[in-house]
Amino acid sequence: MRVFHIAVAVALVAAAPAVAGPKLRSWVTTGDKRQLLAAQAPSGPATAAEVAGLPTVVVDPKERHQSMVGFGAAITDASAWLLQNKLSLQQRDSLLREVYGRGEGELGFSFTRLTIGASDFSLDHYSLDDAPGGAADPTLEHFSLARPQQYVFPTVRAALKINPELKVMASPWSAPAWMKTNGSLIQGQLKPDAYPVYARFFARYVREAGKVGIPIDYLSIQNEPDFEPDSYPGMRWLPQDRARFFGENLAPIFKRERITTKVLDWDHNWDQPQQPLTVLADPKAKAFLAGVAWHCYAGEVSAQDKVRAVHPDKDTFLTECSGGEWAPKFDDSFSWMVENLIIGSTRGGARGVLMWNLALDETFGPHAGGCNDCRAFVTIDSKSGAINRTQEYYAFGHASRFVRPGAVRIGSPAKLGDLRTVAFQNRDGSRALIVLNVGAQPASFAITEGANRFKASAPGRAAVTFVW
Template identity: 50%
Template sequence: MRRVLPAMAALLAIGAAPATPPAVRAWQTDAEGRQRLAPVALRGAPTGEAITIAIRPERRYQTMVGFGASITDASAILIQQLPAARRAALMRELFGRDGLRLGFTRLTIGASDFSPTHYSFDDMPAGQRDPTLARFSIAPNRATVLPTVQQALAINPRLVVMASPWSPPGWMKSGDSMIGGTLRNDAYAVYARYFVRYLQAYAQAGVPMRYVTIQNEPDFSPKDYPGMRWPAKDRARFVGGYLGPALERARLSTRILEWDHNWDQPEQPETVLNDPVASRYIPGVAWHCYGGDVAAQARVHAAFPGKDTFFTECSGGGWRPGWKTGFGDMVQNLMIGSTRNWARGVLLWNLALDPRGGPHKGGCDNCRGVVTIDPVKGEVRRELEYYALGHLSRFVAPGATRIDTGMAADIPNVAFRNPDGSIVLLAYNRSDGAKRIAARVDTRIVSHLLPSGAAISILWNASRG
């Protein structure tokens, strides 16, 4: 336990508020990871040249749901393997008020590549089917995933939970396998009931689902783990003709998000949202980071301004080595880019992985979790994604509203107004040299020399100034 607690104690020290907090506080992470959400001193109005970021609270955009990462099978297995005291301390650090304050998570409906086996909640022997769902059970989640999300909710009762399937049960598909294939035409109705049974079972276990998507990455069919291609017109038919009505009949308030895939094909969610029957059951679109540009979120929002935007998956890994590359990409494209392009919530992929990037069965062999848990030593290492998330999750409360800022040269940024009136600015220096920034809210100005590759979160306390 001595190996885990010092890092946790450092985080708690960052989060601990003095009895009378100053009017403005700031925390910085640098490009080398030597500073990690470290408190830094600010100056008043600059005396020389500075890049000015004007914050305009009166110009308001989307209301935020939260920030977080997915509780995959791999993540839950590793968390549950920790001794009870260490597990409780880590969960408080991730979801608690004095920690990262994660407020959004995603579960997998059955197996993903980050599962030790390829399972659904209604597996059948080859060639057999279960049209009445007599064999349905969430038993595969009861030992690890369910207690992990229950503990997270006990710590943060406002935690928003969503879920996504990687594949229907194999017997519902051509090929009779969770790998590859497509959903059989005669399985649309039973697959809708499968969703209802899953949502009801989790609700009965104290885990209501706010959102669901119908297929993770529906334009990708993996060769070694569960997945399925599902064209836009057929997704619209399933939502409009089957799942939407089934949720209504079951009186479930879970909302359906469309797409759950990359930025490179905005025409796919546009096709579904243009279907008038499906669209009435779909309040928003979910996006991933592995192809295209984050501006696709704004394109679809402009075409369908009444629909919400969520960012639901991006993994760190060996393809983003080093702090400057990995941390900078996470902050620029996700924390800043995704929220500036209308995301109400931002989710990274695995909450926890082991030092070898597992456990997994197929798929990514060099992914990185928000934390790395060594199941042998019981040690927890906080990865760069932890700090990228923390630059917003620690300071932007549920119900905060994104507010307007100008996009300053070399300093991507985003700002929010919390329900208590406090204001948060996240800025990142993407240039090759240090830049003096001046952040202004009304007549209140602070300045700071922001190192190259560094991010800073500035919090203006609502009670002063």
Template identity: 50%
Template sequence: MALGLLLCFQLAACDDAPPRADAGAGSRGARVEAWTTTSDQRLALAPSTLEFGPADGPVDIEVDAATRYQQVVGFGASITDASAWLIRNRMDTAQREALLRELFGREGDGIGFDFTRLTIGASDFSRRHYSLDDPPDGKPDPELRHFDIAPNRDDVIPVVKQALAINPQLKVMASPWSAPAWMKDNGNLIKGRLAPEHYDAFARYLLKYVEAYAAEGVPVTALTVQNEPDFEPGDYPGMRLNAPERARFIGDHLGPLLAQRAPQVQIFDWDHNWDKPEEPLGVLADPVAARYVPAVAWHCYAGDASAQSRVHDAYPDRDAYMTECSGGDWEPLASGGLTLQMRSVVIGSLRNWARGVLLWNLALDENRGPHAGGCGTCRGIVTIDSKTGAVSRTDDYYALAHVSRFVRRGAWRVASTATGDGLDNVAFVNADDATRVLVVGNSGAAPRALGVREGGRRFVATLPAKSVATFRWAAGEK
């Protein structure tokens, strides 16, 4: 492999070689660093170097660093119960430290995750179904006397704390998959709705979660009130909570409570798919609830990322976040692979105002688990061998790494030409205003030449077939 890659660099003629400078692009000029990953992972964040040349000549992507949109909060994945349990119980100390430093650190080959999501109680990627207030007799507990984060103490909390030790700036959001069974109209964690008489108790339940995690050294900075509130799964915790119900719950209960007791915690509405923008629009149209909702959270499983812009256009002062999308073995993702995930989720979300992108499980095992119900074909950002603790990296790892490793918190997304025809891109200026980052995906089955210009400078590269490349360069003289 090493010899073959070396030959590709020398000959600049292999279909899966990293981006390379065109002979006519000029032999002298400022350096452009590039990293490339192909769908077959024969290249995996493989580095190369190009140079700027004269600005004349064909241009596919014009980067305008002066036209700025949203600022970036970060990228990452969810530390689900399954992910945390594997990291704690199927890896030794050295393996665990190495993996978390790779994912959350920036030194060496660290990919710098700045953003993560936790589940409040069980999700389908838990080893059993539970809430954080399960009275032994199953009777209502409106005083929350049985509230306890004990189910998270052996795995989720230690893993998050270790990630925070590596990256103290890590932003943590959290979402419930269901209220405790006794709060629901069917008395069950599976299916059902939140009973109106327990709206106040559920608000206090979420506050107690925030306070309990803070006491453990894990600051939660954002909550959603319900994961996928327009869906009632049949074999794992879930709860339907439509826009009028969420507006009432947020406006009359959770919003005022957090404003008084935990004003640092933001509420993100929706936390569900792109195909129903009318749902968050309904909450934002409620003047009482809207004052407590600075952002909308989105999932990728239906619709497309343009829904984020529809809501942003109606409420330009509200932020957008991609908070869940899983890779896995289904079409079109199975055949589209890395470049589809990059185009539709990462680049698509960011070009439609997302300030952060979270994919689903941080880690799963070779059997796509453990899980209790739900998705049996989902994959993690990494796969941990449950027998050896060895780690392999999935398409989703590389889709995130191509942004998370190079785009720092506070970076601005800036204008870049929408290319189409199998090429997709998004551009940034890092917060220090010193570096530009351009991420480009080539979904085509053939290599593609690409001309990029910023100001009076231009470089030309050739992207391998079915690949993603990140380009980084310093700002020119002003």
């Protein structure tokens, strides 16, 4: 009986049946996990009297912002290895369809990220051009996609078969060791005389990945270029040097080889907007770059707006964030992700939003250095194959299930008391409004859009996606 009362308390209040108009559908996730993307009873339009005096979320489809590429997670070496080795064929196919499918109850992920070579979430450290004995390979004779062809590329091809609209981004954690000042995948910088061959390396990666069915839609040249981790591949790359590489090395070869992959700068935290601003101040780099990629681990999401204000013609993406045991409570981390990544980042212009690992095991691995308590969208038990869906799964599901590729962000209030909102119009004309109630108490409010008027509610510490 208690569950029944809870369901009634969070249901939308139905309007008088005599009022004509569209039905409002909604899905709720509560911080106490009693409801997890739970469908509510549809409601009809409300009368003016029914919403009189209520705070109103005004959705304005005439106010149009960015079009969406989508939401998703990185298919890391660790994620792909688990999917290919710790699940049966039937389990793997079922999970991939649940994540990338567009059917009822499926997440509909349409954006992913791959690592070019190893990251901390690999089984070991490697690059795509490891010559015998660590020798230099200026002709790229030893360039090979053998490693991603083992687990990552088959997983991506399976996802693309389920969702052909899936867009793929790729990022390296380090250049091959022989191109670097310290001769190691760990730490160091790119040698100035390696710039031309590294540009050819990227062109070759894009071409050869495409030949085996992996279209590289977006590319960054360095994951977290202001960080040199001491236990896994990484590389510092200063903004003025990245600008030179873009303008003098990568742009010419991409133009010559007619490579249309869109290139993004930065791919690092919100705390240093001056880095992409420095790169975009270079005329050649600015002409070549499609936009800026951001991570969530330091700074505030408002940094996206600082760069967009100067360069409104450049795209914005949020390309990495991870949950972890540093924030283990479901309600706290779920609320933070919805507020900052799903709502804050898209209100800050993000066309795509990515979390880090798609899947990890029960010990937060496998990994080779780096983070030892990062959470993934799903946890795969390495012994039984059982799957646990985390708060990241539900936070992103509130957007990815209802905001389709090509959807346009439209007007809605950023804040209304304890409510945080973002709204989208899909290509079929349907609207999706995501509302987060950061307060502890339930909130009742009205939703208006043109002639449409609805009465709605959101439990305390909960997210609700409304569709009409």
